[in-house]
Amino acid sequence: MNDSDRVFVHQFAKLIGGLSVLTVVLILVALAIYRHEPKETNPNAQPQVDARIAPVGAVYAGNTGRAAMQAAAEAASKAAASQVAYGGSTDGKTIYDNLCHSCHTAGIAGAPKLGDKAMWAPRVAQGIDTLVKHAIDGYHGPDGNFMPPKGGNPALTDEQVKAAVTWIVGQAK
Secondary structure (H helix, E strand, C coil), rough: HHHHHHHHHHHHHHHHHHHHHHHHHHHHHHHHHCCCCCCCCCCHHHHHHHHHHCCCCCCCCCCCHEEEEEEEEHHHHHHHHHCCCCHCCCHEEEEEEHHHHHCCCHHHHHHHCCHHHHHHHHHHHCHHHHHHHHHCCCEECCCCCCECHHHHCCCCCCHHHHHHHHHHHHHHH
């Protein structure tokens, strides 16, 4: 090997060594920068984990569970009943406009339509007290018609129901 070849190999070795050192320095700088960057997180990760580990079903506790469900339903019913509907208004038209019109305008579930004297005549013949009782307690007629208790709003007071029934019957006379 002559002198020029030795010089070339020596300079080439220095070049390769320098590039290796530069590569190591760049890797260390990149790692230092990367350590200070916040980690990427999936915002849906926790809800996905929660859904994955959630129980598949519930335990049926027999009569104990049934009693708890009935007690909860009764408590909800009492809470709803303690709230007076429509600000305690006893204006029959107001109550009709807010609740009764949905069935008594279209005749849903066999409900007699407002102002239809032919449909209301046999009911009026039973007396206003019977109509009020059916409106408060609910009614299942022999022809399949159905009136839910208090029109489906347990927050109505008996006086409000009576006022609405009286107003509706007044429209049929």
